[in-house]
Amino acid sequence: MEIAAFYGFSGLAIISALFILFSRNLIYAAFALFVTFLGVAALYVLAGADFLAVTQIMVYVGGILVLLIFGIMLTQKTDREAVSSTPNQVIVFVKRQFWGFLVGAGLFVFLSYIIATANFRMTGATNMSRSTLKTIGVELMTSHLLPFEIAAILLLMALVGAAYLALNRNPASHD
Amino acid sequence: MINIPVEHYLIVGAALFCIGLAIAITKQHLIGILLGIELMLNAVNINLIAFSRHDPEKIGGQLFALFVIVVAAAEVTVALAIILRVYGHFRTVDPDKVNELKK
Numbered sequence: 001m002e003i004a005a006f007y008g009f010s011g012l013a014i015i016s017a018l019f020i021l022f023s024r025n026l027i028y029a030a031f032a033l034f035v036t037f038l039g040v041a042a043l044y045v046l047a048g049a050d051f052l053a054v055t056q057i058m059v060y061v062g063g064i065l066v067l068l069i070f071g072i073m074l075t076q077k078t079d080r081e082a083v084s085s086t087p088n089q090v091i092v093f094v095k096r097q098f099w100g101f102l103v104g105a106g107l108f109v110f111l112s113y114i115i116a117t118a119n120f121r122m123t124g125a126t127n128m129s130r131s132t133l134k135t136i137g138v139e140l141m142t143s144h145l146l147p148f149e150i151a152a153i154l155l156l157m158a159l160v161g162a163a164y165l166a167l168n169r170n171p172a173s174h175d
Numbered sequence: 176m177i178n179i180p181v182e183h184y185l186i187v188g189a190a191l192f193c194i195g196l197a198i199a200i201t202k203q204h205l206i207g208i209l210l211g212i213e214l215m216l217n218a219v220n221i222n223l224i225a226f227s228r229h230d231p232e233k234i235g236g237q238l239f240a241l242f243v244i245v246v247a248a249a250e251v252t253v254a255l256a257i258i259l260r261v262y263g264h265f266r267t268v269d270p271d272k273v274n275e276l277k278k
Contacts, residue, residue, distance in 0.1 A: 006179050010187040017194040017214060026207060033210055036191075040217050047184065049224045049237050052244075056220075059244055064213065064251050071206050071255045075262040092204040095271070104197030111189035115182055122181065122229045135234055136241070144238055151245045158249035165256035 006046050013039030026090040030069050037061050051133050184225030191218035205258045205268045209251065216247045 016035040023029045037060045044053035072090055094100075140148050191214060198211030220240040227236025258268065265273050 003179065006183070010183075014187065014190050014194070017191055017198075020210060020214070021194055021198050021201070026204060029207065029210060033214065036214065037217065040191075040221060043184070043187065043221060044224055046179070047224045047228050048231075049227065049234075049240075052220075052224060052237055052240055055241065055244060056217075059248055060213070060217070064248060067251060067255055068206060068209065068213075071209075071258060074259060075206065075268045077266075092202055092207050093269075094201045095203050096201055100197040100201035103200060104193040107196060108189060108193040111193070112186060115185045115189065118182075120181055132234055132237060135232075136237060139233060139238055140241075143233075147238075147242055151242055154249055155245060158252050162252040162256040165253065166259050 002046065006043070009039045009042040009046070012036075013043070024091055024094075026072050026092045027069070029092075030065065030072060033068075034061060034065055037065070048132065050131060051136055181225050181228070184221055188218045188221035188225070191215075191221070203269050203271065205261070205270055206255075208270065209254055209258075213247065213251065216243060219243065 013036050016032040016039065019032040020029045020036070023032065037056060041053040041056040044050075044056060076090055195211045195214030195218060198214065199208045200211075202208055202211065220243055223236040223240040223243070225236075227234050227240075230236065261273060262268055267273065
């Protein structure tokens with residue numbers, strides 16, 4: 001049961017990632033990324049990381065993907081000739097297919113070779129029966145307190161920087 | 176509980192990382208490149224969480240993945256703000272056509 005779920009969700013994630021790679025329509029690619037994130041969240045659950053799975057769904061699907069779709073729609077040229085009966089399309093052209101395929105496939109072969117020959121010898125029991133929520137909370141507030149605070153400062157700086165960068169400073173320059 | 180070997184998680188992570196890299200190379204759209212980068216960050220998190228299974232007392236891998244998610248969120252907001260500025264200035268989102276510093 002678990003094995004079938006693992007391979008099913010990994011196949012779902014990889015197939016929708018390949019759909020992003022080969023899709024011409026950027027809107028469809030963004031929705032395929034949604035499916036990929038859901039598949040990866042299911043893999044987190046199968047690896048015993050329940051809190052990370054919920055965080056993944058909330059942050060990526062609820063925040064980042066909505067932001068990306070807003071970005072796609074805000075950076076689209078309006079086509080005056082397009083009739084409103086045709087479906088909405090954001091066509092993206094692809095270039096450098098040869099180099100993309102070569103680098104991607106080459107890196108995958110290289111990484112697979114390394115993983116196959118690594119011979120990991122795991123110690124420690126894989127006890128995944130209890131929730132990781134308490135452990136994460138205690139660790140974040142004790143031994144990982146400094147990275148936690150730095151992450152808070154980073155998020156504040158990103159918020160201020162994004163608001164400053166996206167500010168329309170000179171509206172007259174936009175013909 | 177049935178144990179799925181850690182190599183299978185690593186293979187899935189490697190496949191998603193390479194697909195994300197190919198997306199970031201081939202797409203001629205700045206947001207398409209951003210989609211590929213998000214996919215690569217997610218693939219790295221799979222590796223961290225797969226190794227974190229064998230460390231149930233101090234789950235360092237999951238905490239690292241949490242910080243990766245935080246950094247990804249910060250990165251995508253700043254990148255989208257920059258893309259909107261570039262689009263307002265050059266009227267294009269093709270990274271090959273943005274080839275001059277100042278008009």
